[in-house]
Amino acid sequence: MALLEFQNVSKSYDNVTKAxxxxxxxxxxxxxxxxxGPSGAGKSTLLRCINRLVDASEGTIIFDGHDxxxxxxxxxxxxxxxxxxxxxxxxxxxxxxxxDNVAFPLKGSNLTKEQKDKKVCDLLKLVxxxxxxxxxxxxxxxxxxxxVAIARALANDPEIILSxxxxxxxxPRTTRAILDLLKKVNRELGITIVVITHEMKVIQEICNRxxxxxxxxxxxxxxxxxxxx
Ligand code: ADP
Numbered sequence: 001m002a003l004l005e006f007q008n009v010s011k012s013y014d015n016v017t018k019a020x021x022x023x024x025x026x027x028x029x030x031x032x033x034x035x036x037g038p039s040g041a042g043k044s045t046l047l048r049c050i051n052r053l054v055d056a057s058e059g060t061i062i063f064d065g066h067d068x069x070x071x072x073x074x075x076x077x078x079x080x081x082x083x084x085x086x087x088x089x090x091x092x093x094x095x096x097x098x099x100d101n102v103a104f105p106l107k108g109s110n111l112t113k114e115q116k117d118k119k120v121c122d123l124l125k126l127v128x129x130x131x132x133x134x135x136x137x138x139x140x141x142x143x144x145x146x147x148v149a150i151a152r153a154l155a156n157d158p159e160i161i162l163s164x165x166x167x168x169x170x171x172p173r174t175t176r177a178i179l180d181l182l183k184k185v186n187r188e189l190g191i192t193i194v195v196i197t198h199e200m201k202v203i204q205e206i207c208n209r210x211x212x213x214x215x216x217x218x219x220x221x222x223x224x225x226x227x228x229x
Contacts, residue, residue, distance in 0.1 A: 001065065002026035003159060003192055004050065009059030011045050011216075019045040020056070021216040027209075029159070032186045032193045034203045037213035043196045046213065047162050050194075051083045052076065064159055081105075084153030084191075088165040090145040092137040098124070098148050099133040105155040123151040127181060143174035150181060154189070161185065163195040175199060179206055204228060 004027040011020040019042045027033055035043045048054035049061060052068060061068040066079050092101050103120045111119065124130045127147040137145055146166060153161055163182065167175040179195075179202045186193045197203060203210060204224055211221040220227060 002062075003029040003031075003064060004194075005060075005062040006046075006049075007060040007062075009046075009049060009056050009061060011042075011049060011054065012057050019216055020049070023059070023216075023218055025211065025218060025221055027192060027194065029192055030186070030190055031209060032183065032207050033195075033209045033211065034207045035194065035196045035211050035213055036198065036200075036203065037219070041213045042216040043213050044164055047164055047194065047196060050160075050162060051080055051085060053085075081156040082159045084156070084158035084161040086146065086149045086153050086161065086163045086166040088168045090137070090142075090149050092145055092148055092152075094137050097134050097136055098129060098140070101137070101148050102151045102155055105152060109156070119155065120151075123154055126154070126185075127151045141174070142170050143177060146170065146174075146178050147181065150178075150185070154185065154191075158191060160192040160194065163193065163197075165196050165198075167197065167199065176202065182206075 006023050006025050009020055009023040012018050023046065035046065037043055045054055049056045050063060050068065056069060063079060064082060066075060068079065071079060093104065099120055102123055103116060106116045106119065124133055127150055129144060129147050132140065132144065167178050170178065179199065182193055183206045185191050207224055209221065209223055210227045212219045
């Protein structure tokens, strides 16, 4: 069974703007998929329908065996814990330290204090920010902030990470490092990754599959080799 499935999904904002039109595709566990396409094509809307930051208007979305559009509050909360998301503007808590930002999603978990501490330290190690544990976001570079966001997104052991233009505010070298980190997360932790990006070179080197979105439709979806041929 696919990890994520869209069946004939459409989304209209205000019953006027048709942002998504009859989208059907599926993503298998462990894939690294990138979504590309012009501004306003519907990429962000598509990504946000998965965790219901945006509610689709029609169609079916199945994530990890759950019907996203039909899920009640408790089921949705469980599902959201399995979906990590990172954004262009990082969305960190400015008044919390790096450590507390990463620990935040663990608040409601059943882990003991020691287990939580180990989890946070392991994650900071994974993103190579152990020495910044007590720093505040304002003391970090953009790349470091995005690393904190990635560690935070990993805290609940998600099945999937969604990245909405998470490198758009970064310089090329830092962008590369962040995408390499996501690749490491994909390869070593087996976490499925879906990114919206403009980084063609990186797409060619890192992704398994590419979806090209145009005017709310999937214009093409295939392996990197097929798309760039
Ligand atoms: P992309 O991520 O490819 O730039 P978006 O998904 O952000 O595209 O937007 C797709 C379309 O939906 C655009 O026409 C955009 O203006 C419109 N749109 C996006 N968000 C909203 C919203 N909250 N309200 C109304 N229209 C929106």
